[in-house]
Amino acid sequence: MKATLILANGSVFSGTSIGSTSDRICEMVFNTSMTGYQEILTDPSYAGQGIVMSYPLIGNYGVNSVDNESGRPWAEAFVVRHLSPMGSNFRCEDTLDSYLKKHNITGIEGVDTRALTKILRSQGSMNGMITCAEHFNVAEIMEKLKAYRVEGTVERVSRKEPEDCPAYGEEKYKVAMMDYGVKQNMIECLRRRGCHVTVFPATTPAETVLSGGFDGVMLSNGPGDPADNVGIIAEVKKLYESNIPLFAVCLGHQLMALATGAKTGRLAYGHRGGNHPVRDLEAKRVFITSQNHGYMVLADSVDPAVAEVSHINVNDGTCEGLRYKRPNCFTTQFHPEASPGPQDTEYLFDRFIASMGGDK
Incomplete structure (x- = not known):
């Protein structure tokens, strides 16, 4: 036809x-x-x-x-x-x-x-x-x-009820995953590292998460314009203002930036694929990454007293990661869990584990 x-x-x-x-x-x-x-x-x-x-x-x-x-x-x-x-x-x-x-x-x-x-x-x-x-x-x-x-896509793709995903092998940590459209391999990367992951619906109040006895919180990837998620951003700000270790990816990275006073903007055609080069400024290395996003954090809008750019896109110089001044908080625009794409940046999950206390 x-x-x-x-x-x-x-x-x-x-x-x-x-x-x-x-x-x-x-x-x-x-x-x-x-x-x-x-x-x-x-x-x-x-x-x-x-x-x-x-x-x-x-x-x-x-x-x-x-x-x-x-x-x-x-x-x-x-x-x-x-x-x-x-x-x-x-x-x-x-x-x-x-x-x-x-x-x-x-x-x-x-x-x-x-x-x-x-x-x-x-x-x-x-x-x-x-x-x-x-x-x-x-x-x-x-x-x-x-x-x-x-529009309205985060609420559409997110789980409606919390879901428990036990660790593979010995349980070392309890992690809360905020589901804004989470990919399964992001959960699997944590489970393989000894984390019991509880996946929460996108609109879950921060108080519910913070009272759950978790060792750390991850903010997942997801669809749409990050600035549309006004209510979620308010809850992310509460998570940021706590002392709990935080790691955010893609949409979560953008929501964290908005919650701390930075701005986001639309990319002309986005970054989508498994071959995007990103420079880790601290490691002074370029990693090939998996990406899927149409918006970016505007680097010049980030308050240097709050965070600093940790990763940049080699192709266009856009912000690909932030390291926050507040202890144990970092975010990336690219997907360290890949699926599909290279697994070069799974080391960031190990960094998150270290922020929760390292191997037990």
Whole structure:
């Protein structure tokens, strides 16, 4: 079946329908990862967005039941150059096309994703619509695209009730994880280090967390504009003002910055992929990182009496991490848990363990 992608700038791409045939409007973003499409689809940070995979062959190893980063896919749409009709891997349980259909994700293949990525990179991420209709009114679609906005996503992707995740092996620490759209491997990285992780809904009051006897708190990744989360920011400020060790990633990093008086801004086209170089200023080393964000902390808005920039993006110089003057508090914009992507920066979990007292 024919499918068409219409962008908010008027560009039109024709291709073949994959996944669901429902019309879908979303914010179109691109990801440069060569593998890990299942982890990408199930990353809650993609809620409200359609993903353009810049690598041309997707789906070649199929999907399985263990690589999910959350209980379901959150991406609205999926755009590829070529979708492999079968998965060739000993872990393969189904094809990617069947997976998209099962979860009602609208997709299109046969698109020149190189040209599409160049548009999004030069003009910025923009809204788009995928439709399988033979005839459509472009002017009407443009009005719908103009009106669409990604909002209310943190509450949508977060757990509704607390969930306990026991440590693997001997329990050494109790960690509270604030679920703004947490990826499963972030929890797993802590469990493998002897942490019993209690995952809390995004809107949980700080008092509930601080009275729970936890050794440390993590603020997770998540979707959308960080400045929209006014109530959550107020609770993060209370956590910051306590003495509990804190480690925040991606959206959590941005929320912490906003809670301490800094500002955030929108990136033109975001950082999404598993090949982003980041310089650790203290270690004087560059690490290749996994990233997925469309907003950034504005480095010049950070009060030097509160925090200092600890990591910068080698490509564009944007802030990728903050080290706070308050003891045992640091944050990163990139994803140390990867999935997909390199595991170079898992050392930050060890730093968090050390902030809680080190190995027991």
